[in-house]
Amino acid sequence: MENNTNKPNKAGGLPSVQSTIKHLLRSNRTKENIKNLLRVNQSDGFDCPGCAWGDNKNGTFQFCENGAKAVAWESTDKRVDADFFAQYSVSQLMKQSDYWLEYQGRLAQPMRYNKKTDHYEPLSWHDAFEIIANKLNTLSHPDEAEFYTSGRASNEASYLYQLFGRIYGTNNFPDCSNMCHEASGIALTQSIGVGKGTVVLDDFDCADSIFVFGQNPGTNHPRMMNALRKAARSGCKIVTFNNLKEVALEKFASPQDPKELLAASATTISHCYFTPKLGGDMAAVRGMVKAVIEQHSASIDIDFIEQHTNGFDTYIESVKRTDWSKIEIQSGLSKRQIEQAAQVFALSKNVISCWAMGLTQHKHSVDTIREIVNLHLLTGNLGRKGAGLCPVRGHSNVQGNRTMGINEKPTAAFIERLEQYFTIELPKQSGHNVHAALKALYQKHIKVLICLGGNLAAAAPDSDFTFKAIKNAELNVQISTKLNRSHLLVSEDALILPCFGRTELDKQKSGIQKITVEDTFSMVHASTGKTTPVSEQCLSEVDIVAQIASYTLGNKAIGTSPYTWTELRDDYAKIRTLISQTIVGFTDFNKKIETPCGFHLTNSAALLTWNTNSQKAEFNCSDLPTSILSDNLSDALTYTDSTVFTLQSLRSHDQYNTTIYGMDDRYRGIKGERKVVFINPDDAKQLNLSDGDTVDIQSICNDGVKRVVNGFKVVFYEIPRGNLAAYYPETNPLVAIDSYGEQSFTPASKSIAVVLQKSATAIEVAT
Incomplete structure (x- = not known):
């Protein structure tokens, strides 16, 4: 049994250009939108209505394939x-x-x-x-x-x-942050006193290693791929932790490089690529900390810790109490793999850690992000060029x-x-x-x-x-540009x-x-x-x-x-x-925006000023959760004899947030459909499912509500056993309203307890 054979062997390249042209033509305002693309993210133009990735100071083209889709989607004659x-x-x-x-x-x-x-x-x-x-x-x-x-x-x-x-x-x-990066803001505020990332775009040019957690930039933040490609080609080691093997984080061909555009060449992005279990990232990072302490103690920045942090001793005791067996079980990674990642981190002078909703839409998201901060505090990877924390936001x-x-919770000072x-x-x-x-x-x-x-x-x-x-x-009352649900x-x-x-x-x-x-x-x-x-x-x-x-x-x-x-x-x-x-x-807001590419809002933590109660950066010593499963998944094991999977919802490549530009997901080999569920071939074999079978997906929760979506096509994919993936909003019906992250109330859309059953229609056809 094989994974999806339609998945390409690289991202970007000529197909990205062809997709851009297709969407421009569909807008029926092709000439006007070509002009628009030349203005996107330029100092005298308009900001892309897509993602929030930063703008380069140089370059004629400051848009990506999905940015072009967003422009064509907005600027249409319909x-x-x-x-x-x-x-x-x-x-x-x-x-x-x-x-x-x-x-x-x-x-x-x-x-x-x-x-x-x-x-x-x-x-x-x-x-x-x-x-x-x-x-x-x-x-x-x-x-x-x-x-x-x-x-x-x-x-x-x-x-x-x-x-x-x-x-x-x-x-x-209420706002969209409540459903995506709320955990980032809470965790960062608790740890370093400011709920934003500490790096700027230029820092990516100075990093020795970049760690990417729970993020698929090839689809969700395509312009980030240029920064990762540039870093990789300069010798920076990129280490990826992502539940799915995403092609853009493996090999990327820049559409702006003639050699990579027209030839078969591409840049290898990830130096190491790990696929943890859904919800296992905190255990993986805890394991990295443990490996640093045990094998790379020279990389621990004692001066930084003594001058700038609080709670170090208590935290270290918590790490020492954490068994490797529990780390391996929860993360789904071996001790050797985690030690490999820790070695890259420890031997790098300057490290940036990035993350997105693969980390923030879990029950224990706040603790997970605080654990990443702990790793940076341990090694002093804050407050200098090429080092810091980077939650990659979604909408522009x-x-x-x-x-x-x-x-909804404004500060008293505000x-x-x-x-x-x-x-x-x-x-x-x-x-x-x-x-x-x-x-x-x-x-x-x-x-x-x-x-x-x-x-x-x-x-x-x-x-x-x-x-x-x-x-x-x-x-x-809906203030909108397009009709929606x-x-x-x-x-x-x-x-x-x-x-x-x-x-x-x-x-x-x-x-x-x-x-x-x-x-x-x-x-x-x-x-x-x-x-x-x-x-x-x-x-x-x-x-x-x-x-x-x-x-x-x-x-x-x-x-x-x-x-x-x-x-x-x-x-x-x-x-x-x-x-x-x-x-x-x-x-001087009105004066500052006249500056090309704008101005930077000072980040106190990047200046090693900590707006916490202790006036220090805080080590947070939360123990690993009893189970990485959300409450409903833990309960599910007692409610059914069927095999219980953990499902994550995600975007297709023809999608931005809830906006669907088309029915393809080129980077995962999907064409003309969205009701698909990605599954490990060995899990499918255990359930007697073949690639292309149709299944119904039912979530399991202890509130007595039956939540089911029907008619999803099985697609074999490189994903850890016990984990599934499918697109939203099609799978939103499966996420219980009260299944959310601790402290953040962000929907736990990356840890949905589900069972699969062959669809009735599929059974009838087989019969």
């Missing part, structure tokens, strides 16, 4: 307008796939749901704002509203959004949203700065994250849901629960408010506007679209938020500031003036 909604009822649209919905084109005018006809119908912007304001102003309490935010929203829109929500009276700011401004105050500047009292109590918001919606404690971008319905876990929760909102979960009243895309020209009363974003390296840079907006009835996100605030609170000066809401809408520089007065690190 329109979703009144004629479209007259043709389709909401009930009819609900039967369509997520791919079909978003492929219909750009939303072109504001629409309101008519419960009697089950259709969306056009309305004026004035009426839309009146409806929202009237509903908000008649709630019993401001906490009956939820203000959700996608990581796509600009700094200016996010700042205005949180300011409006807080003046309105709530801290209910997900980090900036949090910096701007999109946070609220105090706002109160002092505006001379206004703001709510202090914690609001709702995504988990709490969905629970409150399900229980009908929430009346209004406003979503600034994103697709909450497709992003959140436990689809049946989530769909019912969102439908319970008495008013569902969240627009269709309606019962009483709903509004679709179409906004500009990142590629489009934003002209207000004061002239052409810039927005700003913050990338994964804390670089803040300006973005200016150039193309004509898709419709005269679309507004910018800033405009929409400002007018909702103006209609709801009155268009008057905001506290003791000199500006009204609409004055901020007319000139975004005035928003940046407010940011410079109230957000740390943004002094």
